[in-house]
Amino acid sequence: MRFHSFLIKYGEIGIKGKNRYMFEDALVRQIRYALKGVDGNFHVHKCHGRVYVDCDGDYDYEETVGSLQKVFGIVGICPAVRVKVAEIGQLKQDVISYMDQVYPDKKLTFKVEARRANKRYPMNSMEINCELGEAVLGAFPETSVDVHDPDVKLNVEIREEVYIYSEIIPGPGGMPVGTNGSAMLLLSGGIDSPVAGYMTAKRGVELEAVYFHAPPYTSERAKEKVIDLARLVSAYAGPIKLHIVNFTEIQLYIYEKCPHEELTILMRRYMMRIAEEFAKKDGCLGLVTGESIGQVASQTMQSLAATNAVCTLPVYRPLIGFDKREIVEISEKIDTYEVSIQPFEDCCTIFVAKHPVTKPNIERMEKSEQNLAGKIDELVRTAVETAEIMRVEQER
Ligand code: ATP
Ligand code: MG
16 A cells, blocks of 8 residues: 555643644654655645644655654654545545555454544535445445444544545654753763663753763774764754763873772763763753663762762763663664674773772762862863764764
8 A cells, every 4th residue: 555644643741732832843843854864755744733744756665654663752653545635435435445455354343533624525524434434344345343442443534635544653652852951961882871862862852962982992993882872862862962072081090099999980970070061061951871770889879879969960860760671672672782782892991990889978089089189170171172072863
C-alpha cells in the first residue's frame, strides 16, 4: 500500500491553552528537522489540533517512519491514505481498496470511525460509519463488525481531503525538544552519560555537552568516540553544542598536590565547576550526568554530595535509580551501546587510585583543594578559554 501521509498523535496532558501552541509548533519544527535527512518531499503542518506529514511523490517509507520514531512528543504515527473528498460511492471504493491492501487476511473484526471536520460533507459521521461499514462487510464477507473491541479501527477523516488510516506505530513519547529550556550534559565515552542525555532530551530539554579529555594520555580516537556518541544522541535531541576541554594540566596538578585516593572526586568537582561555567554562559538551566547511586566509588551518596557541593545550578541525574542492566537496555535501544563499549581510555581512568575514597567528607575535600590555590584558577581559566567548541548533528 502506498501511504500519502502520516497523522501524528501526541500526548495532550498538560498542554492546554498557550502551552498547546508552543508544544505543537515545537513538534512541527522537530519533525521538519528530523525529515531533513530523508529523501522525499514532505509537508508538515498542523490543522485542527492535529499534526500531519504529507508526502508528495516518492519517499522511503521505512526511513521516514524511523526518523519520526526519534521525534520526542510523538506518541503514535499513523500511516494514512489520502484521497479526494468525493460522494459516498467513491468513498466506499476507497475504503474497500484500503482494507484489501492493508489486510491480506480478512478474518478480522473492525469498526469504522468517521470524523467530519469538513461540515460541508452532506452526511454526518454516524451515517458515514454505517455506509462504509456495510460496504466493507459486503466486499469481504469474512470480516465482521465489533464496535467494542475491534481488531481494526478504521479511521476515516473528512477534511480538505480524506485521510484513511488504521495502524498506529508507537512513537518515543516525551515532549518536543525545545519546550523545556536547555541543559549541559557531562558526556564521557561511557555507556551511561549518552543515555542520561537521551532521557533529558526526551522531556523536551535541548542539550549542550561538555567532554573532558587529557591528551596525550587520552587519544584522538577517544575524542572521536565522544563526538560519535554526541551525534547519535543528536538524532533524538537535535544539534548539540559540544565543548571539548583539555583537562590534562588540571589533572596533573591535582595529582601532584592532593592525596591520590581523593583524586577522582577532586577531578569530578573541577569538571562540574567548568561545566557549570559553560552552562551559565549559554543560559542552560541545569547540569546532567550519567551517575547512578552506588555504581562506583565516585557515585556513593557521599561522593555525589561532594561533587554536588560545588554547583549552584541543579544537577540532574536521570539514571540515579537505574541498575547497569537497565541502562544498557536503553543504550541498545538508542544505538549508543556499540560505540560506548569501544575500548578507549577515559581521562578519569588514567590516574585512578587503587583505593579511592568512597565516603569523601566535603570539608576534607575543600581542605585538599587549598593545596591547589597557587595555580588552579589560572589552569581552570586556560581550560575554559582553550576549549574546542563544535556543533554536532546527524549526518544528512
Ligand atoms: P559513563 O558511562 O557515563 O562514562 P561511568 O559509569 O563511567 O559513566 P564515571 O566515570 O564515574 O561513571 O562518571 C560519572 C559521570 O560523570 C558520567 O556519567 C558523566 O556524566 C561524567 N563524566 C565522567 N567522565 C567524564 C568526562 N571525561 N567528560 C565529561 N563528563 C564526564
Ligand atoms: Mg565514564
